Amino acid sequence: MDSKYASIGKEKENKNSFDNIKVKKMKLCTDNNVKQTKENSKVIETNGVKQISPSKSNSLYDISEDIHEVRKTLPVYIVRGRLLEEIQKHSTMIIIGETGSGKTTQIPQLIYENQHESKSIIAVTQPRRVAAITLAMRVAAEMRTDIGSTVGYCVRFEDVTSPRTKVKYLTDGMLLREAVADPLLKKYSTIILDEAHERTVNTDILFGIVKLAQKDRNDQKLNPLKVIIMSATMDVDTFRNFYDNCPVIYLEGRTYPVTIYHSKTKHEDYQYAAVCTIFQLHATTPANHDFLVFLTGQEEIETVMSKIKQLAKECTGPSIKVCPLYAGLPASKQLQVWKKTPPGTRKIVLATNIAEASVTIPQIKYVIDTGVVKERVGWLHTPQESRKYEVEV
Numbered sequence: 232m233d234s235k236y237a238s239i240g241k242e243k244e245n246k247n248s249f250d251n252i253k254v255k256k257m258k259l260c261t262d263n264n265v266k267q268t269k270e271n272s273k274v275i276e277t278n279g280v281k282q283i284s285p286s287k288s289n290s291l292y293d294i295s296e297d298i299h300e301v302r303k304t305l306p307v308y309i310v311r312g313r314l315l316e317e318i319q320k321h322s323t324m325i326i327i328g329e330t331g332s333g334k335t336t337q338i339p340q341l342i343y344e345n346q347h348e349s350k351s352i353i354a355v356t357q358p359r360r361v362a363a364i365t366l367a368m369r370v371a372a373e374m375r376t377d378i379g380s381t382v383g384y385c386v387r388f389e390d391v392t393s394p395r396t397k398v399k400y401l402t403d404g405m406l407l408r409e410a411v412a413d414p415l416l417k418k419y420s421t422i423i424l425d426e427a428h429e430r431t432v433n434t435d436i437l438f439g440i441v442k443l444a445q446k447d448r449n450d451q452k453l454n455p456l457k458v459i460i461m462s463a464t465m466d467v468d469t470f471r472n473f474y475d476n477c478p479v480i481y482l483e484g485r486t487y488p489v490t491i492y493h494s495k496t497k498h499e500d501y502q503y504a505a506v507c508t509i510f511q512l513h514a515t516t517p518a519n520h521d522f523l524v525f526l527t528g529q530e531e532i533e534t535v536m537s538k539i540k541q542l543a544k545e546c547t548g549p550s551i552k553v554c555p556l557y558a559g560l561p562a563s564k565q566l567q568v569w570k571k572t573p574p575g576t577r578k579i580v581l582a583t584n585i586a587e588a589s590v591t592i593p594q595i596k597y598v599i600d601t602g603v604v605k606e607r608v609g610w611l612h613t614p615q616e617s618r619k620y621e622v623e624v
């Protein structure tokens with residue numbers, strides 16, 4: 232996104248650069264036609280297990296919203312009959328579907344609605360905690376059920392499931408832990424390994440574990456295990472070879488019109504450029520158009536957040552709610568991102584790349600991507616780093 236302000240003049244050094252920002256006082260567009268929504272869910276903690284109370288609201292999602300109509304437009308929903316036939320036919324399969332086709336939210340529901348064994352649980356793994364939680368809440372709302380009953384989630388320090396749970400979203404790490412206690416993963420009838428292309432140590436081990444569990448359950452004549460590998464994009468041949476040439480289904484997705492603007496110049500001080508762009512957009516777009524800004528980590532997010540709060544005081548127009556989103560943030564704070572803001576308030580989400588895939592944040596209309604990311608790398612050439620690399624792998 233090209234920022235008019237960011238490209239004016241010389242960029243200053245990091246520590247002072249924000250002082251350079253001038254907030255234009257102008258009449259801002261507001262959109263007051265946004266409906267007021269109910270208060271969101273409440274978290275109760277009992278014996279160290281947090282339970283989301285359905286009493287105030289079922290989840291982060293307002294049941295009164297037309298989420299059922301949205302669901303019906305999803306490609307997976309449209310081809311559900313044909314897809315189900317394939318799922319029933321094969322014990323292992325790979326499903327490739329474009330982002331937003333409805334793989335993660337619809338396929339578990341489809342299997343649940345058609346499974347006859349009432350005791351079985353469908354597990355859906357996610358690489359990120361926040362994805363597991365928000366997807367479970369979304370699916371619970373779509374199924375008109377309370378979170379923690381038919382649909383639940385399990386992430387580190389938080390198990391929101393019950394004996395009634397049949398669709399369980401959980402992180403790769405949690406399923407791996409369960410596999411240590413029960414290598415056959417007997418409580419599950421179906422295991423969906425989602426976002427398979429993200430390949431971490433956890434997921435790679437899980438691919439082997441579920442394959443073994445499936446085989447051992449067959450050998451021991453126990454209830455069969457269905458394994459579904461899902462992704463938007465991945466190296467299909469590698470996975471297909473590993474899973475004995477299992478069938479692969481491709482699903483078409485939905486696309487939304489996206490206009491991409493690039494900065495004309497390289498901004499060494501990308502935080503400054505991002506803040507400039509935020510206020511440039513803030514001055515010209517309706518209040519119910521929320522922003523998502525990608526930064527590299529907690530420290531940067533906190534710096535930019537405090538600058539936005541400070542500059543917001545000098546602005547007229549819609550108020551601003553800034554929501555941080557990074558892996559180290561407690562889950563309850565991460566969920567603030569999904570809470571609706573009052574009419575006339577703009578939400579600005581400052582996130583690391585954890586918001587890049589597998590999560591959907593409604594109402595985001597503008598994405599400001601600084602184009603930088605923190606990555607952990609292993610060096611093979613020095614003895615110290617090479618040891619580190621070995622330990623991590």
Ligand SMILES: Nc1ncnc2c1ncn2[C@@H]1O[C@H](COP(=O)(O)OP(=O)(O)OP(=O)(O)O)[C@@H](O)[C@H]1O
Pocket residue numbers: 301305328329330331332333334335336337365366369462463588589590591592593
């Ligand atoms: N947490 C959410 N909040 C609001 N809408 C959601 C949420 N999760 C899903 N949706 C809606 O459901 C649609 C399908 O999402 P889903 O996650 O099932 O797609 P997907 O094919 O798994 O995409 P991806 O490959 O990005 O995970 C989204 O485009 C969005 O309209």
